[in-house]
Amino acid sequence: MKYNLVEMYVDDEIREKAIDVINSKRYIKGPESKAFEREFADYLGVKGAVTTSSGTTALHLIYYALGIGRGDEIIAPSHTFIATVSPAIHLGARPVFADIKEDTYNIDLEDVRKKITERTKAIVAVHLYGHPAEMKALREIADEHGIYLVEDACQAHGAEYYGKRVANFGDIAAFSFFPSKVMTVAGDGGMVAGNNEEILERIAMLRDQGRTTKYEHTALGFNFRMSEILAGIGRIQLKHLDEWVERRNEIARIYGEMLKDEVIIPEIKSYVRHAFYVYTIRVKDRETLREYLHKNDIGTGIYYPIPVHLQPIIKGIVKHLELPITERIVDEIISLPMHPFMSDEDVEYIASKVLEFVRR
Numbered sequence: 001m002k003y004n005l006v007e008m009y010v011d012d013e014i015r016e017k018a019i020d021v022i023n024s025k026r027y028i029k030g031p032e033s034k035a036f037e038r039e040f041a042d043y044l045g046v047k048g049a050v051t052t053s054s055g056t057t058a059l060h061l062i063y064y065a066l067g068i069g070r071g072d073e074i075i076a077p078s079h080t081f082i083a084t085v086s087p088a089i090h091l092g093a094r095p096v097f098a099d100i101k102e103d104t105y106n107i108d109l110e111d112v113r114k115k116i117t118e119r120t121k122a123i124v125a126v127h128l129y130g131h132p133a134e135m136k137a138l139r140e141i142a143d144e145h146g147i148y149l150v151e152d153a154c155q156a157h158g159a160e161y162y163g164k165r166v167a168n169f170g171d172i173a174a175f176s177f178f179p180s181k182v183m184t185v186a187g188d189g190g191m192v193a194g195n196n197e198e199i200l201e202r203i204a205m206l207r208d209q210g211r212t213t214k215y216e217h218t219a220l221g222f223n224f225r226m227s228e229i230l231a232g233i234g235r236i237q238l239k240h241l242d243e244w245v246e247r248r249n250e251i252a253r254i255y256g257e258m259l260k261d262e263v264i265i266p267e268i269k270s271y272v273r274h275a276f277y278v279y280t281i282r283v284k285d286r287e288t289l290r291e292y293l294h295k296n297d298i299g300t301g302i303y304y305p306i307p308v309h310l311q312p313i314i315k316g317i318v319k320h321l322e323l324p325i326t327e328r329i330v331d332e333i334i335s336l337p338m339h340p341f342m343s344d345e346d347v348e349y350i351a352s353k354v355l356e357f358v359r360r
């Protein structure tokens with residue numbers, strides 16, 4: 001495709017860093033991971049961060065550290081990636097899915113309230129597409145019921161809510177550096193971040209085989225560590241993050257100006273800074289638009305065509321459930337190319353092709 005859906009960033013500093021770390025022969029638990037954790041936490045304005053091998057393992061460590069297991073329930077949206085809930089299911093917990101709001105595609109507060117039971121252990125707020133969920137209200141609900149609030153910030157690096165970066169609102173947050181994300185590490189990688197030092201400390205211990213000292217294991221942990229090469233690359237990417245998020249917002253403005261009268265464009269609440277991991281619009285004949293754009297060399301994505309509660313492996317473990325907004329919008333959503341390296345002309349061309357299609 002001439003116009004790719006996403007594009008990764010590589011420069012000489014990244015290439016040199018990879019070679020330097022290889023030559024250093026220090027591949028895990030070294031200075032790059034330590035520095036990446038400090039710099040990422042400082043960027044977010046939180047007390048600490050812990051590198052992990054992926055966003056999925058970041059969430060796994062979070063659920064495990066919070067003691068979520070057999071007999072427990074977590075409330076999460078279904079309009080998300082399966083890894084929002086799959087680690088909790090591995091631990092024996094049951095996902096309870098709430099519907100979303102049609103404007104931001106984030107979890108519906110009223111539905112969350114309805115679904116809380118005495119078994120609920122946590123609410124998982126996914127900042128979908130990079131737009132923060134309603135964290136103030138979710139915090140109130142969680143506090144009212146004495147349950148945890150987890151931020152799945154895997155799509156929201158650099159997003160802000162009332163002037164503060166995501167990861168400042170829940171008890172703990174997970175990020176992913178999967179190759180399509182707003183920032184990457186040239187491989188799989190993730191980060192846990194937040195202000196609760198006790199939880200962070202436990203997560204760091206569980207990530208490294210439950211070790212408290214080199215030969216002593218006080219918990220049954222995992223090996224969910226990040227490679228030093230990847231951490232080094234992450235540090236370089238982090239330096240660009242803010243300018244990238246800014247550019248993503250500019251691109252969204254151009255798309256929005258051109259498309260707002262013809263398709264449903266993403267809503268940006270006045271009190272957030274959107275990270276625009278993806279730019280998702282809604283149209284009635286999504287599949288034909290998709291074919292049309294592909295014919296014109298324009299890549300597209302569907303995040304996500306099958307909601308989690310309807311996935312073959314999940315259907316059997318959730319009781320009969322209807323999520324009307326989730327189930328309707330999944331047939332209408334389509335994501336257009338979005339990455340900071342697109343020119344204004346690229347964006348205008350793509351938008352003009354969408355307009356050509358809807359006005360045909």
Ligand SMILES: Cc1ncc(COP(=O)(O)O)c(C=O)c1O
Pocket residue numbers: 054055056057080081083084126152154155175176177178188189190
């Ligand atoms: C919302 C959400 N949660 C969890 C994940 C899992 O992250 P990873 O692919 O790094 O395991 C992703 C990304 O893939 C995601 O978008």
